[in-house]
Amino acid sequence: MGASMASTLLMSRVTFGRTLRRLRGESGYRTLADVAAALGCDVSLLSRIETGRRVCSPHHFAQLMELYEVPSGQRDELARLHADTREQRPPWWTPYSEVISAQYERFLGFEAAASTVFEYQVGILPGLLQTEAYAQAVTGVGFTSLGQDQIEALVEVRGLRQRHCLVEAETPLKCHYVITQAALDFQVGGQHTHREQLTHLLEISTHPSIDLRVVPYEKGEQAAQIGAFMILQFPDEDVPDVAFGESVAGSLTIDDQRDLRRLHRLFRSLSDVALSVDESRNIIVRTKKKES
Missing domain, CATH: 3.30.870 (Endonuclease; Chain A)
Structure with a gap:
């Protein structure tokens, strides 16, 4: 696939992660440790999601929306962005994955x-x-x-x-x-x-x-x-x-x-x-x- 597809996927993940970080601040949860404790998950997992290094699972997405009390309209918009982060579109460098x-x-x-x-x-x-x-x-x-x-x-x-x-x-x-x-x-x-x-x-x-x-x-x-x-x-x-x-x-x-x-x-x-x-x-x- 072309570079634009790969870049769209990466940017969706980065944008989604930045949005989660903003929502965390607005909701009163100041640290990832607070969120991890509330959800019963690992801090490093949440950190990788916020930095776009890891895909957010549907389960964690639903948990975060509830925890941050995201309104339904905004939640629908984020759901579409979340779906974009999960599309598997192989970039042009996929055939070289063994050496990259x-x-x-x-x-x-x-x-x-x-x-x-x-x-x-x-x-x-x-x-x-x-x-x-x-x-x-x-x-x-x-x-x-x-x-x-x-x-x-x-x-x-x-x-x-x-x-x-x-x-x-x-x-x-x-x-x-x-x-x-x-x-x-x-x-x-x-x-x-x-x-x-x-x-x-x-x-x-x-x-x-x-x-x-x-x-x-x-x-x-x-x-x-x-x-x-x-x-x-x-x-x-x-x-x-x-x-x-x-x-x-x-x-x-x-x-x-x-x-x-x-x-x-x-x-x-x-x-x-x-x-x-x-x-x-x-x-x-x-x-x-x-x-x-």
């Missing part, structure tokens, strides 16, 4: 639903801008415990992300990228792969939905101490942003509003010190010429 982690699958769902991405990368290029050979080299290093078949499957997933988000999308993802000049200079996969990647970068950076900017070496103090991160925004203003940050422990999901505001400020600061789009393309051209 639960965290990565959740990221794919958010990306498929997003309208805009703000991404900062220090040493590698954003996934949606990578060639197959570049992605193969990066994945081979990042997932050394996987077999060659599994690595190739993950590279295929990255290629499909590009198709669904940019190449074949009716409404392409609006991509705002800031990268360091070092990410252009690093020879990932050898000289041939490097030159091929730079050529591809020049081509894809002209895509109308892509804004690519480079932080030059002379501004290194502004960018060197910040780890890679990505912020996703959604077309529905009621759905909050979500961010992903890289650490030694892997990708971290960030949805706390204070952290998100800080990341937005960071991205604006990085954009301010980065070169313009045209100047950034000139640096890519000069980097490619050095490889000739």
Whole structure:
């Protein structure tokens, strides 16, 4: 099935969870522990339902509607939204479920639903801008415990992300990228792969939905101490942003509003010190010429 179906399912779950959280506050139950005690269920289960990570069962839905004393009209509306969260419509990445982690699958769902991405990368290029050979080299290093078949499957997933988000999308993802000049200079996969990647970068950076900017070496103090991160925004203003940050422990999901505001400020600061789009393309051209 298409990405839009998967995104509809995920957004229904996120929207439903946010509505439950609001109803909890309005009803006087301040904590999930209070609700869990009243229903006789586990706090972690309710937390996962509110964050859209788990489907709410019909039994728990009925219990929550009673507990929060939701009026019949509003209850009917929520029942329809609840039904949407339970529709099983397999997304495009289903055939790759054996190599996709639960965290990565959740990221794919958010990306498929997003309208805009703000991404900062220090040493590698954003996934949606990578060639197959570049992605193969990066994945081979990042997932050394996987077999060659599994690595190739993950590279295929990255290629499909590009198709669904940019190449074949009716409404392409609006991509705002800031990268360091070092990410252009690093020879990932050898000289041939490097030159091929730079050529591809020049081509894809002209895509109308892509804004690519480079932080030059002379501004290194502004960018060197910040780890890679990505912020996703959604077309529905009621759905909050979500961010992903890289650490030694892997990708971290960030949805706390204070952290998100800080990341937005960071991205604006990085954009301010980065070169313009045209100047950034000139640096890519000069980097490619050095490889000739």
